[in-house]
Amino acid sequence: MNIITSRDNSKVKRLVSLHKRENARREGLVFLEGERLCRDAFDSGIKPCEVIVTEKNISWAESHANGAEVTALSDDCFKKIASTVNPQGIACIVKQPVLEAKIPYRGDGNDIYAVLEDIQDPGNLGTIIRTADAFDFTAVIMSPSTCDPFNEKTIRASMGSVWHLPLVTSSMDDAFAFFAEKGIDSLAMHLKGEDLKEADIRLPAAYLIGNEGRGLSDETSAKCTRLVKIPMPGKAESLNAAAASAITGYVLSSKRK
Numbered sequence: 001m002n003i004i005t006s007r008d009n010s011k012v013k014r015l016v017s018l019h020k021r022e023n024a025r026r027e028g029l030v031f032l033e034g035e036r037l038c039r040d041a042f043d044s045g046i047k048p049c050e051v052i053v054t055e056k057n058i059s060w061a062e063s064h065a066n067g068a069e070v071t072a073l074s075d076d077c078f079k080k081i082a083s084t085v086n087p088q089g090i091a092c093i094v095k096q097p098v099l100e101a102k103i104p105y106r107g108d109g110n111d112i113y114a115v116l117e118d119i120q121d122p123g124n125l126g127t128i129i130r131t132a133d134a135f136d137f138t139a140v141i142m143s144p145s146t147c148d149p150f151n152e153k154t155i156r157a158s159m160g161s162v163w164h165l166p167l168v169t170s171s172m173d174d175a176f177a178f179f180a181e182k183g184i185d186s187l188a189m190h191l192k193g194e195d196l197k198e199a200d201i202r203l204p205a206a207y208l209i210g211n212e213g214r215g216l217s218d219e220t221s222a223k224c225t226r227l228v229k230i231p232m233p234g235k236a237e238s239l240n241a242a243a244a245s246a247i248t249g250y251v252l253s254s255k256r257k
Contacts, residue, residue, distance in 0.1 A: 003055050005074040012073065015052060015081040018093060021151055025096065030150045033082055033091040038064070040160030046094050054078050054089030061090075068092075083152065096150055100168040103178045104139050110256045111138045111184065111204035114245055115175055117220055118145045118211040125149060126157025127242035128209070133161035135253040141168045141175055141206070176223050179206060186224040188216050189244055193227030196251055201228070203255055207248045209241050 004011055018024045019031045029049065032038050042048065048068040053061040054075050061070045073081070078089055105111060114132050119125050125147055132140045148154065149167050170178075179186050187199075187207040208224060210216030221227060230239060230247050239247070 001058060001070070001072050003072045003074055004077055007077055007080050009077070011071060012077050012080060015071075015091075019081055019083065021148060024093075025148065025150070028096045030094050030096045030155075031091065031152070032094065032155065033084060033152070034088050035060075035090045037155060037160070038090055038092045041092070041094055041163055042066070044160060044163035046097075046163055048092040048094055050093045052078070052081070052091040052093070057089045097163070097167075099142075099149070100139070100166045101170075103141060103168050103170060103175065104166050105178075105182055106138055107182075109203060111182075112249070112252050113137060113139055113141055113184070113206035114249065115141045115172075115186070115206050115208040116146050117143045117172060117208060117216055118214075119209065119241060120147050121212055121241070122147055122151040122153035123157045124212065124240065124242045125151075126154040126159075126162070128245045129154070129158045129165070129167070130161040131242070131246045131249045133158075133164045135249045137165060137249070139166040139168050141170050143172060144169055172220050172223070175206075185226070187248075188221045188224035188227045189229065189248065190216060190221055190227040191229055191238065193229040195231050196228045196248065197231065199226065199228050201252065201255060203252065205252055207245075207252065209245055212241050 024031050032041060042064055047066055050069045051061040051065045052071045055072055058072055078087055114128055114137060129140055149162055155162055185205040189207060189209050208216055230244060
């Protein structure tokens with residue numbers, strides 16, 4: 001196998017381009033760097049389009065490529081396409097999963113949804129998706145203005161959970177219409193809400209978390225079945241969106257029959 005050694009090689013330039021999320025998104029692709037991110041995708045049934053490695057990792061690539069093209073780069077060329085300080089010499093390109101347009105419904109009385117309105121921090125989004133995966137949520141529903149779930153920071157924060165459960169893009173109006181049709185309670189995480197521990201919450205339910213700086217919009221909050229809050233006896237004014245989601249997700253999952 002030939003090793004690409006020139007940083008000006010057309011293949012290297014294309015890989016650099018695809019590592020920029022906006023370019024990869026236009027082509028319906030996701031660039032993953034590092035053995036852990038690649039293995040998480042492969043173990044979840046995601047097949048690579050291309051595996052990119054340094055010379056010392058060629059055998060790894062050949063054992064994981066699953067028929068995909070393997071590209072070998074010199075260490076110097078790999079550093080050009082990498083975003084990590086000390087790259088492992090392993091990367092891959094996969095097809096971007098299609099975001100669901102239809103909200104799934106299990107109908108067993110235990111459906112739980114995390115609904116995100118304009119979440120902008122990729123780390124928060126990834127951690128919320130990881131929480132939803134851990135507590136076996138039916139889906140994560142995202143407003144169109146929520147950040148990209150296949151951003152590299154989101155994928156890293158999710159620890160591979162982006163591949164495990166339905167991710168839905170939906171307007172808030174369509175989400176509320178679905179909740180009304182299925183009899184799903186919608187809980188707005190709101191500082192003026194009732195105590196989450198004392199609220200008479202029953203499943204199926206969805207909880208809504210808003211933008212990190214602004215919270216939920218007044219319009220969205222007004223459409224929810226009720227407002228709830230996490231009691232905070234300390235001096236902090238509020239919780240990080242991901243932390244609030246984890247606590248609420250645990251409380252709701254504990255109500256499953």
